[in-house]
Amino acid sequence: MTVEPWTVKYRPGTSRDVAGNKTAIEKLREWIDSWSEGRPTKRAALLYGPAGVGKTTVSEALAQERGWDLVEINASDKRSGEILSKIAGLASTQSTLFSKGRLILLDEVDGVNLREDHGAITTILQIIKDTQYPLVLTANDPWDPKIRPLREACLQIELKRLGVRDGLPLLKSILSKEGVKTTDDALRFIIDKDRGDIRSILNDIQLLSGRNRTLTMDDVNLLSGRDRTESVFEVLRVIFNSRTVAAARRALSISDLDQEMLFQWIFENAPYQIPKPDELERAISALADADMYFARIRKTQSWHLLSYALDLMTAGVAVAKQTPTSGWVPMKFPQRISSMSRTRMSRDLRKRVGVAIGQKSHVSARRAQQLYLPLIRFAYEHSPEKFEQIAVWLEAKDELNEMLSAELK
Ligand SMILES: Nc1ncnc2c1ncn2[C@@H]1O[C@H](COP(=O)(O)OP(=O)(O)O)[C@@H](O)[C@H]1O
Ligand SMILES: [Mg+2]
Structure with missing residues (x-):
């Protein structure tokens, strides 16, 4: 499932189409x-x-x-x-x-x-x-x-950075072609935050509006600390494409996101950004370890463990991924955030599914949801046989089917 990046789709064909x-x-x-x-x-x-x-x-x-x-x-x-x-x-x-x-x-x-x-x-x-x-x-x-x-x-x-005067009309025209409802304040915010870098701006608006075809301050606030220095998109790109531990760690320094929020972003996107199953498995296990450290830090205030957790979730993922993604794979919103806009019914369903997975894999329902749902969702979209196997093993075929088909609507 490769989507065309808007930077390519809306690349100006003539110099007159270039904004500003x-x-x-x-x-x-x-x-x-x-x-x-x-x-x-x-x-x-x-x-x-x-x-x-x-x-x-x-x-x-x-x-x-x-x-x-x-x-x-x-x-x-x-x-x-x-x-x-x-x-x-x-x-x-x-x-x-x-x-x-x-x-x-x-x-x-x-x-x-x-x-x-x-x-x-x-x-x-x-x-x-x-x-x-x-x-x-x-x-x-x-x-x-x-x-x-x-x-x-x-x-x-x-060539100067693009300001709001030239940026707004460009972004509005793109979003209207994409059928996305937007507001000026949200677009102003993004132009300002990305400091007029249109490549980053287009990546951000594509990512943000993918969620529910709107791009308002609500959507923008979801992923932004007030003054994020780099778009989440860039941060994730660094993590998933670094070859060295040092490079992956640098992602932390360019991100203003709350660490656990960043964890959610990495976790949600790993199945899409890491195409090889064995590499994905290693990445998920690094994330599971990081998650465990985070839990221990919260519980016992052992802050000296923090750097382990952070290394695992950045460098651990980066070194697990050896094979590059083919084509451009869009970033996804963390489930934990986007589920806020979902119906309660779907949340109940998620809980039931979590319980089913938990019973089989001997972890709590909440952790089962967190750890395994992304993988199952990935199988559902990409490998029907694998999904079938998992669903049968979990004895939760109907629930999974119902939940995932509702999600993808
Ligand atoms: N002034 C502009 N007007 C419209 N789109 C732009 C403009 N500048 C950049 N873009 C978008 O950003 C992408 C990257 O632009 P690019 O020319 O590679 O920037 P630079 O060479 O300055 O780094 C382009 O493909 C285009 O989609
Ligand atoms: Mg260039």
């Missing part, structure tokens, strides 16, 4: 068009600004609108050295009367790794000197000392 930064985009457009009267003095433009404001999108859209070939390289790519020398060739080839135009995009030049590729900046400067085609460089941080030699050689154009 009109003057900057116009400046870039004029500079690109000035090439038709011969090479301008500045042969490269440095498009800079924070992540997710449209630097890559604008460059690609402008090339596409003109029907030009786009030669693109991400400078933080490991093989950028090799590719750069190929690009040098493509850039300096004299155009003939009949050849197509070309835009050369060196994306994220501030990400270039000078230790692995120490000649990179010199190579880029040489490309700027020789190029017969407009060269667009992008950077998050134009003041990075690494790229200082490049600044002088470029026409500098800043």
Whole structure:
């Protein structure tokens, strides 16, 4: 069950569809068009600004609108050295009367790794000197000392964070196409919280409105401490995709979520984010251990155990997952939160199911619900035979069927 991310679905097709930064985009457009009267003095433009404001999108859209070939390289790519020398060739080839135009995009030049590729900046400067085609460089941080030699050689154009004035109409139009009811205050809140980073904003609104097709302050408040520094989405992405313990732990430092809330998020999403059953089993068992520590900490105030619990729920999950998810898998709301909006009947049903599982697996009904329901739900959606087996073993086939089909409605 892979869903198309809204960042892809609503990627602006033309530069006019790009929200905000009109003057900057116009400046870039004029500079690109000035090439038709011969090479301008500045042969490269440095498009800079924070992540997710449209630097890559604008460059690609402008090339596409003109029907030009786009030669693109991400400078933080490991093989950028090799590719750069190929690009040098493509850039300096004299155009003939009949050849197509070309835009050369060196994306994220501030990400270039000078230790692995120490000649990179010199190579880029040489490309700027020789190029017969407009060269667009992008950077998050134009003041990075690494790229200082490049600044002088470029026409500098800043893309600013998106504000409410340009953000609101964009988000409203997307949400109305998706049939999601929303309110201005909720959207303002999200724009502000994600500091105008449209990639994060789109991820957040997609996640938030998936719950019940609304996006109001209620939905927003559910997952936010008042000033979350990073979207939950980002935090989970870090946890599920880290390869090292240290990287997974970093997720805690970027999250303002209450620790047990974060636990719920990780727990709920693990079955979807970890496709391999044996890896999932290891992750769930790390989470079960973390849960046990949390319980002990609450009961006996043994705070020295906290770091174990936190490591288990972040790093324990990260190292259990070895196989990457294929495609983009959307994040789910923790059951504990979303069940608040469910009917009491469904809650009773959950309890009955919990009791059934508990009896079989010798744990409390509450813990059974917490630990096993996500797995069973996962089997229900993805593997009918496995679900059948489990349901029969639990002697709770009817209850499970009734509950899960109601949930998925
Ligand atoms: N100004 C914008 N208007 C509309 N959508 C945008 C804008 N900026 C970014 N996006 C959305 O965010 C995604 C990422 O944008 P991108 O161009 O990769 O940002 P950057 O290169 O600045 O990090 C795009 O695919 C698009 O969906
Ligand atoms: Mg980019």
